[in-house]
Amino acid sequence: MDSCKHLIIGAGPAALAAAQAIRTCDKAAGITLVTREETLPYSPAVLPYLLNEELTEKELFAKGRDLLAALKINLICCKEVAAVLHETKEVKFTSGQCQAYDKLLIATGAAPQIPAIENLEPDQIYTFRTFSDFEKLHRTLTDKQTVAIYGAGLVAVEAAEKLCMAGHRVTIIARSSLLRKYFSPKNVAVLEQAFSRHGGRIRTNNTLASVRKVEDKLELMLSNNEKLVVDRLLVATGVTPNLIDNDLIPVIEGGLKVGRHMETNLPDIYAAGDVAAAPSFYDGRNAPCPILPEAVLQGKIAGANMAGKVVEYSGWIPGNYLRCFDESLFSVGLTGIQSGSRYKTLEKQAGGSSLKLIFTDDCLVGVEALNMKLIHPGVFLNLIRKKIPVTEYQELLLAKPRETACWLMLKQGKTQAV
Incomplete structure (x- = not known):
């Protein structure tokens, strides 16, 4: 056969x-x-x-x-x-x-999804989705340049960070707020401060209204009537x-x-x-x-x-990890919700770090962390995906997240083996 x-x-x-x-x-x-x-x-x-x-x-x-x-x-x-x-x-x-x-x-x-922008020509923009996109952009970055990035998601932020670290002058143009879909405003504020310390600029609640070529540069008109003159425009507004x-x-x-x-x-x-x-x-x-x-x-x-096996997908769970300058953030599961009749939220802050846990019934359903560098997001993802009961251990999970999460996973594994 x-x-x-x-x-x-x-x-x-x-x-x-x-x-x-x-x-x-x-x-x-x-x-x-x-x-x-x-x-x-x-x-x-x-x-x-x-x-x-x-x-x-x-x-x-x-x-x-x-x-x-x-x-x-x-x-x-x-x-x-x-x-x-x-x-x-x-x-x-x-x-x-x-x-x-x-x-x-x-x-x-x-x-990449390119929004409608007045006077924008395809050869005036760069995207950042494939290796050929990188090559096209990299060829033009022969010296320190002024770069505008239109977009506020993970690709936009990561590209902005690396360009700042390479010595370029970077401005992020965000249609609403930075990383709105992924992290809480207070954690985003920590990132914004990091960008400011490294020479980056962020223009929130702005759209890019029009583009005009002026000699070898681009003049960008924002919706608040601010003008930016840049060498390069990178569009990262979604896919x-x-x-x-x-x-x-x-x-x-x-x-x-x-x-x-x-x-x-x-x-x-x-x-x-x-x-x-x-x-x-x-x-x-x-x-x-x-x-x-x-x-x-x-x-x-x-x-x-x-290949012939029968394996079922339990379904997608939102999850995002970002290391930006000296800050690290991650979110897993349902994080953009508040405590109420169905959800319970526990939070703690210590120095420059924070942790938020969200529960429903007897299970963990969401986690957001800032600078909890010893915790691997995958451990929490497993707790959520496997619906491991945590009712008795919610406070302990907040106090000692790494040790408790690993112990709960081990405990569940032993229970299933019996």
Whole structure:
């Protein structure tokens, strides 16, 4: 019997996680990754570290190169899939060529979303989603320059930090507030102070109204009538899933709808990562969750099911980690809610650190921390995902979070083993 042909469209974290899961289950399966990029696989999440040379290009591609060799994966570069022909179990490339598959994973990620800005020409902006985006920007940063970043999410903040560290003069333009969806205002204020100490500027509650080229610079007009003259404009205002032309897979909030096994409605076709609209952990609502840990987990679930195992995805949980200058923040789960009849919140502050825990019934549902550097967010994520009862230990979890979280995980493991 011929070995199963697994075709994965994409070469990011979800794709690599799926390939690893397939190979773990099936040593003989054929695994092919198709990417429209020219490079070896890499994680887009670490691209900002190239800006100030915390990471080298060699290091960026090392893991992908090693995985391809270790897992015996075939990589096809510079090929873009135009359509999925599910009836014949083929994908069609923009070149007109076709490739057959037995099982297909769509892990095409997401692309930058560019808002409408008066007089803005495509060649006047930079984005920061792919390695080629980095190369395009890096080529222009030959000396210390003035850079405006339009956007207030994690990509915008991380790029701004690394550019500041590299000696550039950086201004962030935020349509509302910095990192509004991820962290509390008091923790964001700590980040804003750090940017100010390192020469960065932040313009909140502003939109970029228009752009005008003046010689070799750009004149930016903000909604509050402030003018900024900059050398470079980086747009990081969000992403939109990279869909493939196929009208048969339902699209929800921009992503391909999948079930608990990361399966689409079409036989033997799965989706994972930023392109997938998977069920939420909390309410089962389908929507994309474009964060690295969930992309990896979805890839693992998809790969295992493609290889014949039956593994269920418990649903995506929001989670964000940021190390910026000397500050570190993370949030996991439901954090933007207040204490009430359903939720209970415990908080503590000590020096320059803080911790907030949110509970409902007898389980932890959310955590936000500032400068709690000895605590790994993954431990709290496991407590939430596994719904481990913590009623008796809520105060202890706040007082000694690292030790208590690890003990609860160990205790649960022993209980399940009995």
